[in-house]
Amino acid sequence: MDRYNRHIILSEIGQTGQNKLSKAKVLVVGAGGLGCPVLQYLVAAGVGTIGIIDFDVVETSNLQRQVLFGSSSLGQNKADAAKHRLLDLNNSITIISYPEKLTFQNAIELFNEYDIIVDGTDNFETRYLINDACVITNKPLVFGAIFKFQGQVAVFNYNNGPTYRCAFPKIPKQGEVPNCSEVGVLGVLPGIIGTMQANEVLKIILGIGEVLSGKLLCYDALTNKTFTIKVNRLDEEIQSILKNKDDFNKRKMDSVCKVENFEGSIKEFLNQENVQFIDVREVHEQPKVEGISVTNIPLSSFLEHLDLIDKDKKKAVFCQSGIRCKMAVFILNKHNIQDCYSINEGASEIIEILNNRHCEGGTTEAIHSNSMTHKKNTNE
């Protein structure tokens, strides 16, 4: 194949190596500063199946370093937006996006689907979660992390090598180490570190060179100094993860950056006063919800219209199927707008509920008028 010719003519790779790449399955956790370059190179290299999990949405301040995104991706989920861009880069591979948060509940099942896990996250809690899930599922972990102008790269849990907990046994206290959004980061740094992570993934798949296992590579962008430090395996750390593996999926995230994704049924909000109903579907989407006062803010331009949100009211956000409204609530929370709930029902179900409410004796005038329309329709 022409596409991979420059790989195939390398004696270290050849058609055999390229076939290994096309059979490989890699999961990238986090499509941010590190995830973008990792994904870009793995996709271009022809890694056959690539999973991307990220719950976050693209914001303007991401574009300085998260190079898969542009103006047209603002407000979109990062996993979905990355997949969209990457399929243009290479449509001969399989790319699966998971627009959700990695949790203790979904990690094991997800990791079991892949050969290699790449950590491109931005908080310790998820990093330790990924490490422990890699130990339990016995998957190599390609680790990368950054702080201002410095970065760390390592391959953990590879061929009985040490794990992240062997290097850093104690999880830092919350707020002890700030992340990029709090202290800033040189845009090109995650590009360098992420590209090094992609390199480790390719070496593991191809079985060439020396994998960065049992070592922590430290890089300083300001001085261009790189050094590696040997990390020894700590059996007690690994045994403690394995000993508690049956309780793994019962553990809960307790970080400050957890998503406060309150959700509920439309029924709970119809009886309440002081509620702003927000429809985040695009303007052309049908059916329209009538009979209650609805503010339309399409998700595609959600960030530009946050001024339409009534801060004094409880916000009940809905969409067509109940997915986009979760994203909208996430954005609202991120902008410190409190009291936001995503509605489990989609627009059609909401209309049905509003109509049934009338049949059971709806309470508000608005709902009454809506159900009149319904009554007329059903009589036809």
Added chain:
Amino acid sequence: MLIKIKYFGLLTEVTNCQEETIDFSGNIISELLELLFVKYPNLKNKEFQVAQNQELVPVEAKLLSNEIVLLPPFSGG
């Protein structure tokens, strides 16, 4: 004995320097750290690992080098 100490990540914000040389007469790494905690009380609240001779070592280890590195975990991505 003069020991060179290198700081990384946010530790440099506590120490206000990337490296320094300290005169130290003990022979265990934790003793050296105690000395640093007196100089930089905030360092005690930070999570970090110690490396000597390009290898992470427990703080109970004997000081075998005249250069040590204090390495915190990074969380950014």
